[in-house]
Amino acid sequence: MARKATLYDVAELAGVSIATVSFAFTKPDRVKSDTLAAVMAAADQLGYVPSAAARGLARGRTGAIGLYAFDYLLDSDATDEQATDMPTARLFPLYADEVQRGVQVECRRRGYALMIGGTRAAPHLSQVIDVAGRVDGLIAFAGAVGETALKQVSGRIPVVELGGEVRVDGVRTIYVDNRQGMADLTSHLVTVHGHRRFGYLGELGTPEFRQRFDGFTATLRDAGLPVPPVTRSHPGDDPTAAAAVRGFLERGDLPDVLVCDTDQSALAAIDALRAEGLTVPGDVAVTGFDGIVAGELLSPALTTVRQPMEAIGRLAVRILVDTLAGVPDAHVHEPLRSVLVVGGTCGCPPPAGT
Amino acid sequence: MARKATLYDVAELAGVSIATVSFAFTKPDRVKSDTLAAVMAAADQLGYVPSAAARGLARGRTGAIGLYAFDYLLDSDATDEQATDMPTARLFPLYADEVQRGVQVECRRRGYALMIGGTRAAPHLSQVIDVAGRVDGLIAFAGAVGETALKQVSGRIPVVELGGEVRVDGVRTIYVDNRQGMADLTSHLVTVHGHRRFGYLGELGTPEFRQRFDGFTATLRDAGLPVPPVTRSHPGDDPTAAAAVRGFLERGDLPDVLVCDTDQSALAAIDALRAEGLTVPGDVAVTGFDGIVAGELLSPALTTVRQPMEAIGRLAVRILVDTLAGVPDAHVHEPLRSVLVVGGTCGCPPPAGT
DNA sequence: GCGCGAAATCTAAGCGCTTAACATTCGCCC
DNA sequence: GGGCGAATGTTAAGCGCTTAGATTTCGCGC
Structure with missing residues (x-):
């Protein structure tokens, strides 16, 4: 060399x-x-x-866009490099991964390099800062970057947050119609399946989660049905889902259908239910939200609401690039639609197979 | 701002x-x-x-690793930003995407930032150079970077090539046991299913493809069976797969089983066969290689050989980081194993469902 | 109160590239 | 042959940060 x-x-x-x-x-x-x-x-x-470093210094721009995420998928342990990936525990790609694909595609198309950063643990300030220092614009998943850091970074470069709401001046957000998607799903459960006793598994920590719950409650209310409380569970934290399931069982209070705010939680819940000897959708119907691949892989396939993940990623890049180019109001857009995807876990019959 | x-x-x-x-x-x-x-x-x-740029300039290192790939998945057209991703045409994630995940995980663990670049078209020199100029080390998929560029880049920073062979001094390679994997698969087809008339769909353009074909031919030869010629098809180029299928049909020369050198080609071939009104595995058995998710999603699931994709990505990062740290022979490793994954397209009965 | 080595700071020289401002060359026309 | 503007080139001043090496400050022992 x-x-x-x-x-x-x-x-x-x-x-x-x-x-x-x-x-x-x-x-x-x-x-x-x-x-x-x-x-x-x-x-x-x-x-x-x-040298891109020298060039970036001199030009004041790096020509790269950053993507910052946390990883709901627990990183495999250090030592299993040789281990063959297990085909059964396949959870990749998750929501964030599919969004990332969109980001990648669009960056490539626009001639921007993509810088990927992230943590699975607490978004320690310096890590975000590290990627922020390398790029002309940053895309961050809601919750991946704390408010302090967000403020700091957005004072320097444009930032688009995914699945949040505007909390900090200058931070842009991508809107997805979570509410309507969840309403459609709930409506399907009420109308087609006649379910009456609902359970809701998830959290209300971010705006998008709240919107989903809103869509759920509004539909139930319209149907004159009682709205259940939220049973807490965090995507990626399977034990909480299992605990929730056990809770229902112990209280002898199993709902007709368990509506989950993410596919990941739904899959964890289904695992837990089946571990308890129950069948899905036989004993309980379960639904998710996101439309990740693992849900399709399930048998029967998970009934869910699909978010336009790739589109989300692409739009985020577009907004950033346009903003950098000085386009005014580059971030204004129609909310992206989410669509109901009927699988088998709601009780619908599986499609005629091949 | x-x-x-x-x-x-x-x-x-x-x-x-x-x-x-x-x-x-x-x-x-x-x-x-x-x-x-x-x-x-x-x-x-x-x-x-x-500013990472200034820091990089002054330090002489950027703290980032680059990943350069081409994209077998045709980028969706410019305008479909709003289109909901089609659940049916789900091909993501491909081989490269899963490897990328491994790279991401390991980069994060090691505290390196990850820079992603790539083309779907010809790997135009300047694009590789662009990402090369930004990083301390580069991971490239075989074929994604031309030899000239490879030489140029590897003279500056360490490079690990995935799925190739050492062509250029100083370029490291990750070894996967393609040959044995394909041999196991072929053996399964001969022994368990008693197939005699084989077809081989794929190409021999890269070393790994040649190794697969070797494993195939060696096994057939050992079994005293005739080795078919390679029917050309390029992963991602579905029309060639369809043409190949039509070719068999026209010549009235349909094999018992069509062994494909990638899952992507296998899926394309299956589509083409079914479009012609044939059943898989009824009329023809088909097998792939890689172990991508789309294969599992198929009904029945694709019989294939799974590569340890995440492990490949992680190993690549480890080699790079160690090399940068001055570890001698950091790139020496046992070939990673690929394993037979029996699905239904070879003719095996589907597993007892849930 | 003085002298010293260690600890804490500071000075200044780059790192490799871009770009405004200035200097040359060229090609052409009268 | 002289003059001019356009086309080419060159000079030099940064861009923001790291890091030897110089300098100053401190804590102590006598």
């Missing part, structure tokens, strides 16, 4: 000044074609790779 | 020199605790976010 060539080396070899080399790369038409060729030849010969 | 605060601003507000501020952030013990507190307070007040 011979020591890296710089602009100076190329300039010397090509017999021109460093400015010319710089122009040759960034504004080829400002340079005579002979010169251009000579510079390129020299660069090639030296294996010149421009 | 007030203009970004720099080290100078913080230093001034805290009443110390910039060096002290720098130390406060990077080597806190070299600074008296009162000073440290004062600096932090000032930084907080100003919303100071250190």
Whole structure:
């Protein structure tokens, strides 16, 4: 690995000044074609790779966008590098992963590099700051970045938060119609299946979760049905789901259907129910929200509401790029729609198989 | 968005020199605790976010690792931002996506930022160079980076190539036992199902594809069976798979089983077969290679060989990080194992359902 | 009160690239 | 041949941070 060539080396070899080399790369038409060729030849010969750091410093922009998430999937332990991934415990890709795909696709299309950061633990300030310092704009999942950090970062670069609400000046948000999606789902359960006794598993910690619960309660109320309390469970925290299930059982108070605020919680609940010897949807129907792949993989498939995850990611990038380009109100958009996906866990018959 | 605060601003507000501020952030013990507190307070007040560009320039390292891939999944068209992702055409995540997850997990664990770049079209030199200029080490999928670029980049930073063979000095490779995996699969088809007339769909363009074909032919030969020619098909290029299928039909030469070198090709082939009114595995058995989620989602599930995708990604990061740390022979490793995953498309009965 | 080494700070020289401002060259026309 | 504007090049001043090496400050023992 011979020591890296710089602009100076190329300039010397090509017999021109460093400015010319710089122009040759960034504004080829400002340079005579002979010169251009000579510079390129020299660069090639030296294996010149421009330093993005230096470029970023000089330009004041890095040409990269950051994505900051936490990971609901527990990172596998340090030592299992050799372990073959287990096909049964397949939970990847989750909501965040599919959104990330959208972000990736759009970044690529727009010519931006994508910088990925994140934690599974508490979003320690310095980590966000670290990725924030590397990019021109940041996309963050709601809850992944604390308010303090958010304020700090958004004072420097534009930030789009996914699945939150505007908490901090200058932070943009992507709107998804969580409420209507959940209302559609609940309506299906009431109308098609005639369920009356509902359970609700989830949390109300973020605006999107609250919207889901709103859609749920509004529909029940319209149907003249009682609204159950929220039984707490955090996506990715399977024990809480299991505990919730046991709670219902112990109280002898199992609902007809357990509506969960995420697919991840729903899957955990189903696992717990089946572990207790109950069948889904036989003894209890269960539904989720998000539309992750693991839900489709389930047998029968999970009834859920699908969010347009890829679209969310792409829109976030678009907003950021436009904002950076100075487009006014780049963040204004229609809420993205979420759609009911009927699987088998609500009690609907499985589709005719192949 | 007030203009970004720099080290100078913080230093001034805290009443110390910039060096002290720098130390406060990077080597806190070299600074008296009162000073440290004062600096932090000032930084907080100003919303100071250190510039990674400047830091990278000064340090000569960026603290980031790059991942460069092409995308077999055709990027959705520009305008469908609003379109709800289609649940039926679900192909994500592909092989590369799962490897990427491994890379992400490991980068996070090691405290490296991850920079993602890539093309779906020809790997134009400058794009690779762009990400190469931003990172301390690069992970690239075989074929994603041309040899010229590879040479150029590997002269500057360590590079690990996935699924290739060493072509360029200094480029490391991750070894997966493709040959044995395919041999196990073929063996299953011969022994358990008694298939005799084989078809092989795929290509031989990269070493790993050649290894798969080797495992296939060796097993057939051992069994005294004739080795079919390779019918060309490129993963992600469904029309070639469809054409291949039509070719068999037209020649009236449909094999008992069509062994494909990737799951993606297998899925395309199955689509094509079913479109022609044939059943899988009834009329023809089909197998894949990789172990992508879409294969599991198929009904019946695709019989395939699973690669330890996440492990591949993690190992790549480990090699890079160790190499950067100066560990000698950091890239030496046992080949990772690939394992046979029996689904239904080979003719095996589906597992007892729930 | 003085002298010393250790601890805490500061000074200043880059890191590699961009770009405004200035200097040359060229091609053309009169 | 001289003059001019356009096309090319060059000079040099940063961009914000790290880090040797110089300098100052402190805590102590005598």
